[in-house]
Amino acid sequence: MLKSWKLKEIVLLAILSVVFAVVYLAFVHVGNLWAGLIGPIAYEWIFGIWFIVSIIAAYIIRRPGAAFLSEVLAATIEMMIGNAIGPRIILVGIIQGLGAEAAFAVTGYKRYDLWVLMLAGFGAAATSFAYTYVMGGLVALSPTYVATMFALRATSGMLIAGLGGKILSDLLLRTGALEGYSLARKGRVHG
Amino acid sequence: MTFHEMNPTIKFLTVTLLMFGLAFMYNPWTPLAVFIGTLILQILFSNVNWKRWGLFMIPFLFTALGTLWTTLVFGKEAGGEVMFTLFGKDLTVENVMLASTLSLRVLAFTALSLLFTLTTDPKRFVYSLMQQGKLSPKIAYSVFVGFRFFPILKRELMQLYETHALRGVPLESRLDYIRHVPSLIIPLLAGSIRQAERIAFSMEARGFTGEPRATYEVVAITRYDFLLASILIVLFGVSVWIGI
Amino acid sequence: MVEAEQLAFRYPDKQREVLTDITLQLTAGRTLITGASGSGKSTLFSLMNRLYPDNCDGIVTGRLHLFDRSYDTYAAGEVNRRVGTVFQDPDSQFVMQTVEEELIFTLENFAVARDEMMARVATILAELQLTDYRDRVIHDLSGGEKQQIAVACALIGKPEWLLLDEPLAHLDPETSTRFVQWLDNVAQTVNVVVIEHRPFLWGGFFDREVELVNGRINYDGPFVARPDYTFSPVKVTQGNTILFHVPHLKRITFKLAASELTVAEGDLIAVLGRNGSGKSTWLKSLAREHQEVGLVPQSPAHLFITSDVTRELAYGHDRPIEDIMNRLGLGPFRNDHPLSLSHGQKRRLAIGVMMLSNKLLIAFDEPTAGQDEISLRALYELIVERTRAGQTVLFVTHDLSFARIANTYYLMREGYLSGPYDASLWNETELLQAHGLLLEES
Numbered sequence: 001m002l003k004s005w006k007l008k009e010i011v012l013l014a015i016l017s018v019v020f021a022v023v024y025l026a027f028v029h030v031g032n033l034w035a036g037l038i039g040p041i042a043y044e045w046i047f048g049i050w051f052i053v054s055i056i057a058a059y060i061i062r063r064p065g066a067a068f069l070s071e072v073l074a075a076t077i078e079m080m081i082g083n084a085i086g087p088r089i090i091l092v093g094i095i096q097g098l099g100a101e102a103a104f105a106v107t108g109y110k111r112y113d114l115w116v117l118m119l120a121g122f123g124a125a126a127t128s129f130a131y132t133y134v135m136g137g138l139v140a141l142s143p144t145y146v147a148t149m150f151a152l153r154a155t156s157g158m159l160i161a162g163l164g165g166k167i168l169s170d171l172l173l174r175t176g177a178l179e180g181y182s183l184a185r186k187g188r189v190h191g
Numbered sequence: 192m193t194f195h196e197m198n199p200t201i202k203f204l205t206v207t208l209l210m211f212g213l214a215f216m217y218n219p220w221t222p223l224a225v226f227i228g229t230l231i232l233q234i235l236f237s238n239v240n241w242k243r244w245g246l247f248m249i250p251f252l253f254t255a256l257g258t259l260w261t262t263l264v265f266g267k268e269a270g271g272e273v274m275f276t277l278f279g280k281d282l283t284v285e286n287v288m289l290a291s292t293l294s295l296r297v298l299a300f301t302a303l304s305l306l307f308t309l310t311t312d313p314k315r316f317v318y319s320l321m322q323q324g325k326l327s328p329k330i331a332y333s334v335f336v337g338f339r340f341f342p343i344l345k346r347e348l349m350q351l352y353e354t355h356a357l358r359g360v361p362l363e364s365r366l367d368y369i370r371h372v373p374s375l376i377i378p379l380l381a382g383s384i385r386q387a388e389r390i391a392f393s394m395e396a397r398g399f400t401g402e403p404r405a406t407y408e409v410v411a412i413t414r415y416d417f418l419l420a421s422i423l424i425v426l427f428g429v430s431v432w433i434g435i
Numbered sequence: 436m437v438e439a440e441q442l443a444f445r446y447p448d449k450q451r452e453v454l455t456d457i458t459l460q461l462t463a464g465r466t467l468i469t470g471a472s473g474s475g476k477s478t479l480f481s482l483m484n485r486l487y488p489d490n491c492d493g494i495v496t497g498r499l500h501l502f503d504r505s506y507d508t509y510a511a512g513e514v515n516r517r518v519g520t521v522f523q524d525p526d527s528q529f530v531m532q533t534v535e536e537e538l539i540f541t542l543e544n545f546a547v548a549r550d551e552m553m554a555r556v557a558t559i560l561a562e563l564q565l566t567d568y569r570d571r572v573i574h575d576l577s578g579g580e581k582q583q584i585a586v587a588c589a590l591i592g593k594p595e596w597l598l599l600d601e602p603l604a605h606l607d608p609e610t611s612t613r614f615v616q617w618l619d620n621v622a623q624t625v626n627v628v629v630i631e632h633r634p635f636l637w638g639g640f641f642d643r644e645v646e647l648v649n650g651r652i653n654y655d656g657p658f659v660a661r662p663d664y665t666f667s668p669v670k671v672t673q674g675n676t677i678l679f680h681v682p683h684l685k686r687i688t689f690k691l692a693a694s695e696l697t698v699a700e701g702d703l704i705a706v707l708g709r710n711g712s713g714k715s716t717w718l719k720s721l722a723r724e725h726q727e728v729g730l731v732p733q734s735p736a737h738l739f740i741t742s743d744v745t746r747e748l749a750y751g752h753d754r755p756i757e758d759i760m761n762r763l764g765l766g767p768f769r770n771d772h773p774l775s776l777s778h779g780q781k782r783r784l785a786i787g788v789m790m791l792s793n794k795l796l797i798a799f800d801e802p803t804a805g806q807d808e809i810s811l812r813a814l815y816e817l818i819v820e821r822t823r824a825g826q827t828v829l830f831v832t833h834d835l836s837f838a839r840i841a842n843t844y845y846l847m848r849e850g851y852l853s854g855p856y857d858a859s860l861w862n863e864t865e866l867l868q869a870h871g872l873l874l875e876e877s
Contacts, residue, residue: 357730404544405542
């Protein structure tokens with residue numbers, strides 16, 4: 001899979017990951033305080049922030065594996081620069097990445113419109129929720145509460161990661177920095 | 192024989208295995224035993240800065256507390272004897288046991304994670320993933336680039352804040368700084384993307400191809416790695432037994 | 436090493452050729468490649484170390500041989516064992532944390548035997564007189580030091596050729612001269628190709644020069660040493676004087692003494708000093724303390740907050756922007772993202788922003804760094820136009836040729852500001868030398 005990738009594309013993933021790792025870390029600290037006050041549901045509405053790098057990477061690079069790989073790279077780098085939950089974060093990265101990747105795989109890596117990006121956000125939300133359900137023991141909670149959590153996370157995934165990721169990438173495209181990546185080329189063909 | 196010397200990939204797999212195992216234990220004693228046991232092992236087989244350990248632990252104490260009371264308040268209806276009433280909700284023994292299980296699970300997860308984080312040099316971990324985990328050098332070295340890029344990015348971020356403040360963007364409080372993040376992220380990303388391309392080019396110009404390569408830093412596997420892994424697994428076994 | 440015949444190159448989705456009809460034979464020795472931005476010199480350079488065409492999917496026509504084979508017969512990384520490269524930006528050519536790790540990175544790429552590595556590292560560092568840097572963290576080194584390490588990383592692979600892409604762009608004149616002298620000493624057995632648009636910094640380093648204009652070879656022959664571009668002083672009319680105080684500042688590694696700056700309205704002021712003397716820190720301090728001062732950072736892109744030129748100009752006030760936008764030639768770009776503009780346009784947009792926010796003093800931080808002659812002339816014109824309109828302009832620089840345009844001078848050394856001086860400063864040899872602005876032999 002990696003053979004056809006240009007090195008600059010993988011390095012781009014790593015660099016995107018660092019930018020978002022910085023953002024993620026900031027949100028973990030904000031999130032923890034919240035969590036103490038209102039429980040695990042505190043994270044749910046901002047959960048999309050954690051998926052956004054997948055969507056941006058896949059949208060810009062348009063190769064199979066971009067969504068998955070970027071999330072795993074982000075998690076690894078986040079661990080390297082000092083995230084206390086260390087090994088768990090890599091696991092979370094793998095699981096979320098698979099969820100986002102699934103959406104692009106289902107569409108045969110041919111469509112990168114808003115709906116597919118939102119589907120990827122939803123996919124990441126779904127797999128990561130499955131993980132939380134098992135690891136966090138959500139089976140102990142009332143079904144309504146669990147459903148609310150999931151609804152919040154899925155919405156956040158679709159809006160913050162899907163829609164937000166598209167808005168950010170399109171803005172980036174306008175800055176001319178993406179010259180030489182798939183998104184810029186595709187844009188030119190159609191427009 | 193310490194956790195610092197332990198092969199990072201094996202350590203990672205063992206710790207992950209234990210965490211997965213814990214996810215299926217629904218009694219408060221198992222996570223409690225894992226938590227205490229991990230601490231004891233850490234005292235015996237590592238040289239950890241406990242002040243740092245404490246600092247890392249604090250936020251997760253909050254999470255554990257949050258988990259405790261949400262599980263109590265939003266927990267499933269469960270039968271049995273009512274112990275007490277909270278916010279107009281009758282709580283049974285089973286409710287309380289479940290809530291403490293999940294709350295202690297958070298602490299056990301954190302202790303295990305810290306056992307890994309505080310004894311693992313991240314660079315060695317990546318080398319080990321490359322050598323034992325067959326991670327592609329393209330990915331591994333991109334991780335190194337990312338890691339090296341972190342201070343450069345922080346400096347860039349500070350410069351952006353500085354110049355934007357000079358342009359009259361209100362940046363008085365911490366909240367102002369956070370609120371300004373969305374407008375910073377585009378210039379930050381745009382600059383970083385251009386740098387990413389330059390770094391990739393210079394790697395290739397130095398003969399990096401992503402193919403298997405010579406390595407100076409060799410991360411070995413020794414019998415101590417299996418011994419330490421076994422100790423952790425035994426700890427888990429004992430904790431499960433305590434729970435029954 | 437390079438043998439090209441009627442070589443042409445273009446990017447995949449553009450019609451215009453970046454290189455046209457290049458017929459060239461690079462032979463042993465030291466070759467300079469010059470040309471303005473966009474002349475194709477960087478593209479030619481990237482074809483030499485085979486970063487192109489693969490990385491940009493560019494289209495090559497004509498014949499291009501590297502050493503004795505056609506470029507497209509090389510496997511990835513193969514030619515890079517024989518050709519070492521040093522790039523322009525000291526911050527984006529390293530992968531690892533420390534100097535030693537970085538050197539090992541090259542050796543690992545070349546599959547050097549493990550037990551040979553440490554010896555190779557020690558040898559190259561000794562040969563290049565860099566042994567003290569072995570355990571240093573690259574991030575903490577100065578620009579000049581980073582470029583030396585980049586050379587070490589290229590030479591440790593024992594290449595036959597060394598390519599350098601504007602390696603002096605971010606260095607001050609003193610550091611540049613030292614770097615060239617050092618390179619002259621250490622590059623005895625390797626052939627060198629350098630891209631540079633200000634060859635005077637290299638003295639008599641080269642024996643051949645190739646000049647590109649619009650993608651074609653305009654000159655190919657012996658290198659003739661020549662002086663730098665010259666700029667004539669700008670005539671100004673001085674108005675009332677204003678006094679700016681800059682308080683003292685203490686950082687962990689650095690101290691800035693309190694200083695006073697006397698500014699006559701309409702004046703053109705240059706603040707000179709070597710890299711790391713504190714002039715940029717001082718300038719930031721000045722801008723922070725005084726709202727009347729508008730700072731244009733070295734990379735003007737840092738200034739922009741919004742997502743199009745119109746909004747950028749209108750940010751933070753409600754004065755009309757049309758007139759200034761058109762005067763600066765930014766009208767056609769009104770809906771473009773500020774970051775998508777060329778460097779020159781970004782600089783004009785920055786000036787527009789300062790003019791609209793009624794700044795009394797426009798202050799540029801290192802406006803000449805990495806700029807070619809055309810861009811410097813454009814900057815000159817812009818400053819002339821502004822001062823004629825009565826605007827006060829100050830710039831911080833280590834570019835001594837460009838500094839000649841100023842009317843009043845200040846000097847910075849180790850956090851101490853001295854001045855004002857007038858143009859007679861240029862005769863004060865000792866003073867200039869003490870500030871790292873004049874080299875013994877010039």
